[in-house]
Amino acid sequence: MKIAIASGKGGTGKTFVSTNLFWTAQHSGMPTTLIDCDAEEPNVSEFLRGEEQSVEKVVQHIPYINVGACTFCGKCAEYCNYNAILFLPESRFIKVLPDLCHDCGACSYACEYGAIIEQEKTIGTVKISLVGNSSYIIESRLEVGEHSPVSVIKKAIKAADSQHLILLDAPPGISCPFITTAEQADFIILVTEPTPFGLHDLELSVSTVQQLQKPFGVIVNKSGLGNRAVYQWLDENKIPLLLEVPFDKDIARIYSEGKILAKENPTYQKIFMDLLNKIVKTLWS
Template structure:
């Protein structure tokens, strides 16, 4: 079972929910921090990191003695990452745009292209008790966010119960993170911005055909419009986390909500059980 925790915007409490949900699971589980541009789940989960390794993508290089600059590579590249200039006998590769699909190398009529590995980030792997932790960290300046998310998921594999801390927003990285999830938790806050972005995220998960529910964080600070939207759309609110100073203080100290007191241990265990019953 894979549970993705997502949000339409940053700062709603997505990591707060995903970490505490993972801690509530009895027995072995996996935790994937796929917010690869700003991973921070390790601050709260505090895993013992055992491995750290490079993540890379294959990018093409040319053997000029074989290339006739026919332009097939340029035509098949969906990302405009390679250009052939027959008049100057040059082939230019923009590594940062390449997604490593291999189409140019495979379809080159002259077999003039080969691939080298280009680092795009690192993967960290470790344990917190029975939780197997995986984290992707994108290199500064990289735009291959979705590619690194795919690599982390492939490295983790499919092993039992998995909680995914998705990147915020509703663009390609979020879609890739939740694409093969069995259930999606949408974390929001009761504000106009929170509702606006919730509507977009809700539309995405419905389009993907994913079972889903809502968690309202900072409950009580804003208005009731999120509750009204949930009722109008028939989307269940599974948990409400109140807007309280002690919760904010615990967060600032890196203390998961699950560890704050017994009430929250029970609440997150019940949340996990609710999700399990829906699948």
């Protein structure tokens, strides 16, 4: 079972929910894998630590055009759906634009003259760490300066054991990295906060998840902050409210110290276990 924890904006508490769910499931005896899919800014390791098992590089194949062998037919540029090949036939100029390349291989397939050579470029890493006897943390991390984490996220998700409970700590927003993560999930938790910004971005997230046709529910973090507009919107649209986490100084202190709330406060271990059971019942009812 794969559960994605997502939000329309950063700072709502995705990682807070992800790490507490992981700790609770793991300490209930359930083999669990938590994948940090926020490859541009992974931070799960700030709260959970394990024994490093492996670090694998994620590479992209960047095509290089040998102009000596090129006939300037333009077929490679025609096949490229991402406009990653600049071709000026009158000037007999052709060049790959690496930042636009998606490593699809279409240009190599199109070239009949062997003028295209693919070169490997490291764009990120996937690190696997063992926590306890049977649980894992998988961290996706994008190299500084790279523009798209999608390939790194896909590699991290693929590295997970499908027999485990898998928690996907999704990137914020609703762009390609979020879609890459959410489309793999059986259920999506959307974390929001009761503020105008929280509601605005929640509406965008809900619309996206509905288009993916995934079952989902909402957690309101920092409950008591802001107003009741989020709750009214959830009621009007018949969207399930899974959990409320209060706006509490002690919770904020525990989190800011890099600690797990469910570990420090046993009441929350039961709360997060009940949340997990509620999701299981939703999926299998």
